[in-house]
Amino acid sequence: MSASDLHLWHPFTQERVDPPPLSVRRANGVFIETQDGRQILDAISSWWVNLHGHSHPAIAEAVAKQAANLEHVLFAGFSHEPAEELAARLGKVVPPPLRHVFFSDDGSTAVEVALKLALQYWSNSGRPEKRRIVALENAYHGDTVGAMSVSDDSPFTAAFDSLRIPVLRTHSAYCAHCPVGLTRATCKIECLNKLEQLLIEKGNEIAVVIVEPLLQGAGGMIVHPEEFLSGVRRLTAAHDVLLIADEVLTGFGRTGRMFACERAGVVPDLMCVAKGLTGGFLPLAATFATDRIHEAFTGCERTRAFFHGHSYTANPIACAAANASLQIFDSEPVFERISAIEKVHAARLPAFAQHAAVADVRHIGTVAAIELKVPDAGYLSSLRPRLYQFFLNRGVLLRPLGNVVYILPPYVMTTDQVNFVYDVIQDSLSLA
Ligand SMILES: Cc1ncc(COP(=O)(O)O)c(C=O)c1O
Numbered sequence: 001m002s003a004s005d006l007h008l009w010h011p012f013t014q015e016r017v018d019p020p021p022l023s024v025r026r027a028n029g030v031f032i033e034t035q036d037g038r039q040i041l042d043a044i045s046s047w048w049v050n051l052h053g054h055s056h057p058a059i060a061e062a063v064a065k066q067a068a069n070l071e072h073v074l075f076a077g078f079s080h081e082p083a084e085e086l087a088a089r090l091g092k093v094v095p096p097p098l099r100h101v102f103f104s105d106d107g108s109t110a111v112e113v114a115l116k117l118a119l120q121y122w123s124n125s126g127r128p129e130k131r132r133i134v135a136l137e138n139a140y141h142g143d144t145v146g147a148m149s150v151s152d153d154s155p156f157t158a159a160f161d162s163l164r165i166p167v168l169r170t171h172s173a174y175c176a177h178c179p180v181g182l183t184r185a186t187c188k189i190e191c192l193n194k195l196e197q198l199l200i201e202k203g204n205e206i207a208v209v210i211v212e213p214l215l216q217g218a219g220g221m222i223v224h225p226e227e228f229l230s231g232v233r234r235l236t237a238a239h240d241v242l243l244i245a246d247e248v249l250t251g252f253g254r255t256g257r258m259f260a261c262e263r264a265g266v267v268p269d270l271m272c273v274a275k276g277l278t279g280g281f282l283p284l285a286a287t288f289a290t291d292r293i294h295e296a297f298t299g300c301e302r303t304r305a306f307f308h309g310h311s312y313t314a315n316p317i318a319c320a321a322a323n324a325s326l327q328i329f330d331s332e333p334v335f336e337r338i339s340a341i342e343k344v345h346a347a348r349l350p351a352f353a354q355h356a357a358v359a360d361v362r363h364i365g366t367v368a369a370i371e372l373k374v375p376d377a378g379y380l381s382s383l384r385p386r387l388y389q390f391f392l393n394r395g396v397l398l399r400p401l402g403n404v405v406y407i408l409p410p411y412v413m414t415t416d417q418v419n420f421v422y423d424v425i426q427d428s429l430s431l432a
Contacts, residue, residue: 108142
């Protein structure tokens, strides 16, 4: 590095105490190869984005082909084939009646779009008093200001409280630490009562409820009962409040179905996807809306339009990557791979649940979490950096969320490799 080179400022990194970033020269399948020749097994899909393995040749080829033909064009007043093809492909997998798609760049912007659509929907519909937003405890929806507002308080948000818009907070179904002191075996999802009360008292002012369906990711890989999600849908519909499903993490097969909402038989009014949309190649996100929402934005008055967009909205190269990734769902046994991973989770987790250092285990689809007992639970748990380094030393990329170790592999990870990850986690328990 020469004196004139800029210093690289990495996200979520305290450079005085964290190990220096590993320089990567290539990645293939489930392995990341560092400049010094180490092969690291990517057990978290590079922040939950990778589906079919790194550098999948079909996606790489689609990206190269598209880049040589049309790299980008603005999306206001123009359209293009990759976006049109993507809308058609998504139309086959996104639950009806979500018939409208608005593209943006990443999970946070997809959430911003959904929140803004929800608020403008009510003001365009002559109900401007419906402006309040309800979000869940333990939620994480991204790092931009709106997304950070609906995310729960955490070390990520602490410095920005003055920026965050106030939201109404309701319980999440965190069964291992039930917010209403019950146990799942006998409860009737009483954690929903708080939401019901809010809707009864303030429904006239509430525009929207936002949830991560069935799986709260960064909050600790918290798996909700399906009845919780269907209950949220029932209550929001009964009180004429919109529902946003943030499927940024859960979309594209993560929970064993194309979208988590399907597992609970729920159709939201707005749905956000990002991360896996391009198979982990390029940033691209989408927010889906129903006819009812879209119609409120149409008419002769220009002021009813949605005044939101990004320079790279619907970038053709990213759309081509997404098309190729969705094509792989047809050409390769993706859901068989997903269920093979799910079976390893189901087979391995019970033994962890018996371990003295383990507070809880949970899994859904390809995602499994082991919550460890520590005196300083939470994202900044002192155990976390030690675990991270331990895993890397054993050649596995796992980034525990504080005292929660989770596995979220690319779908092409073999059952032997997933079992190996479990063996390494097993060995790490002596640190806890
Ligand atoms: C559920 C959920 N929503 C939104 C986001 C934000 O996505 P991005 O990091 O792409 O902005 C994340 C990121 O982890 C997420 O898990």
